[in-house]
Amino acid sequence: MSDDPPWFRRLSDGVLAVVLAPRCLACGTSLDAPLAGPVCLSCWRSITPITPPFCRTCGDALPTWRGLDLVSGTCARCRRQPSALACARAVGAYEGVLRQLIHCLKYEGRRTLAAGLGGMMRERGREVLEGADLVVPVPLHWRRQHARGFNQAEDLARWLGPPLVRALRRVRATSPQVGLSASRRRHNVRGAFAAPRRGLLRRRRYDAKLRSACVVLVDDVSTTGATLQACAEALREGGAREIRALTAARALSTPR
Numbered sequence: 001m002s003d004d005p006p007w008f009r010r011l012s013d014g015v016l017a018v019v020l021a022p023r024c025l026a027c028g029t030s031l032d033a034p035l036a037g038p039v040c041l042s043c044w045r046s047i048t049p050i051t052p053p054f055c056r057t058c059g060d061a062l063p064t065w066r067g068l069d070l071v072s073g074t075c076a077r078c079r080r081q082p083s084a085l086a087c088a089r090a091v092g093a094y095e096g097v098l099r100q101l102i103h104c105l106k107y108e109g110r111r112t113l114a115a116g117l118g119g120m121m122r123e124r125g126r127e128v129l130e131g132a133d134l135v136v137p138v139p140l141h142w143r144r145q146h147a148r149g150f151n152q153a154e155d156l157a158r159w160l161g162p163p164l165v166r167a168l169r170r171v172r173a174t175s176p177q178v179g180l181s182a183s184r185r186r187h188n189v190r191g192a193f194a195a196p197r198r199g200l201l202r203r204r205r206y207d208a209k210l211r212s213a214c215v216v217l218v219d220d221v222s223t224t225g226a227t228l229q230a231c232a233e234a235l236r237e238g239g240a241r242e243i244r245a246l247t248a249a250r251a252l253s254t255p256r
């Protein structure tokens, strides 16, 4: 990350650790190497991946292998309703340290965390990113983006590799998805996203980028996947060939 000679970095880390005594954002222990970021190594290591059995399409973790169709590798929900997403993956479950760090990024504006989280998304989402032409962050409504000052999905998307394109806009504000049932969430976000405005020069530029592209949608958390589905439908209308999704976390055991 730094071009400084290792001895200088060690020395600076030592001085910072003594003078400022910064603490890990997640566990609160003193950081030995503050230059490496605001989270200690053991907290990063505690973020474990979602382990099999999980659905090959939506990435949902299943309690037993019995819920999985052995031929297609998909869960009952994906077999029942075809998804606009070819596949969806996350770094880990939305709990513990991962949940804490996403909160710090989103609500406390600790934007430097996006580098570490994005790096993990890149590593654990290799399968999703392979062969992708672009990454598209899930947009915030302009009013929320204005209030927060940044879009956390965009901060994460920057670290994934493929070019970032803001190919979506939120055409209406939606109430927060927290606390809503799966069907209410779907209803809440239906038609909330669209490709950039028709008729403008920008639109033509986006059309060319999206047409026949393999796109990876990026967000911080996926709960029922309703937001990602709504975005994927808008991207498909915009001409994308294949749409995948990669999120930092995935909420597990949501009511269907």
Ligand SMILES: [Zn+2]
Binding pocket: 024, 025, 026, 027, 028, 029, 039, 040, 041, 042, 043
């Ligand atoms: Zn820690």
Ligand SMILES: [Zn+2]
Binding pocket: 055, 056, 057, 058, 059, 060, 074, 075, 076, 077, 078
């Ligand atoms: Zn599934």
